[in-house]
Amino acid sequence: MSFLVTKLDEPLAGLDKIGVDPASIPIFQKKGQFIGLLIYDVPVIAANVIKQEMLAAGGDAAVHRSAITHKIEKTNVLTLGTLAQHDKVIRKLAMMPYWGLDLISQAMKECLYSEMPKEMPLPNGKKLVFDRTLIMGIVNVTPDSFYAASRVQKDQLLDYVAKMVQNGVDIVDIGGESTRPGSDRVPLDEELNRVLPAIELVKANFDVIISVDTYKSKVAEEALKLGVHIVNDISALRFDGKMLEVVLKYKPAVILMHMKGEPKTMQQNPYYEDVVKEILEFFVERISLLKKYGLDDRVIIDPGIGFGKRFEDNIEILKRLDQFKSLKVPLLIGHSRKSFIGHALGGIPAEERLFGTLAVTAYCVMKKVNILRVHDVAENLQIVKMISQLI
Missing domain, CATH: 3.30.1370 (Ribosomal Protein S8; Chain: A, domain 1)
Incomplete structure (x- = not known):
């Protein structure tokens, strides 16, 4: 026997x-x-x-x-x-x-x-439903974003977004200022002139959730007036004192990102004793601020891969994603084609980092990350769909 x-x-x-x-x-x-x-x-x-x-x-x-x-x-x-x-x-x-x-x-x-909400209300009757990992597609109406293929000219915008929508994108994230390491700030009028026409064009042609990538309250407010649903603020409402007022008035979803310093200087010798602990403490303070105003049900957190982080910090953040999930708010990871992937793969440029990006995407889906911010919607969405069948 x-x-x-x-x-x-x-x-x-x-x-x-x-x-x-x-x-x-x-x-x-x-x-x-x-x-x-x-x-x-x-x-x-x-x-x-x-x-x-x-x-x-x-x-x-x-x-x-x-x-x-x-x-x-x-x-x-x-x-x-x-x-x-x-x-x-x-x-x-x-x-x-x-x-x-x-x-x-x-x-x-x-x-x-305690459980994270299964859905999040948005302005204009929209909502985010967290029944799987959502894909946020990056639309850079900028001349200098770190990945050249993500820079979209006005005459290319409709085709660029149409392809994302056809491929099943969940959120379109429109930004008018590059925040790559070493970048300079863009004047307010210039950012408005880049972002608002792009939002109007997307709104007029597609029924899709739109996020505006800005830390300026005026840009956020004008975008929200046009019907944007999410404010994606790399400063977590810290760079512009009026941003909180705008958020309270229009009640969009708010992506709070962690960053040490500012884009111009953030990669000048950043250091952490425990990177995850410090970021968690930062988020607890930021979430508590919005909770005072009854907006904690609109919060999404982003640990800020590559924003004031060394290679080892970025890897540590990804290895310890479970700890961010403990805050019981939706978690966004923006890893697409970033330099830590190039470093891990022998110094390859952004144009060659798709496979490395997809590896991180698969890992994040297995870790039940709620939103992934990416350049290549079709490829990343295929990863999401396949991994979702296995977990």
């Missing part, structure tokens, strides 16, 4: 091969879903309590090697265990109103159980 035994990378995927009672599936999911929560800057005495409670529940927690001797004041904590074990610890910590343990309990519960 012999038995066939196979190993499952996703253990719960085997439930449909067993014939279990459907009512038991949530129970197995709690017992079988392994969870790791990274909790930052925990007082060392609280960290030791969390570790002991995780051990008592049958899991474990990793803390700094000096936590047990209290030679440090704070430590990050990585909890390791099933969902059921975490539930036990969350309940225990909730009853401990000291050293911040009850607050940690609440934060753990929110991280595990």
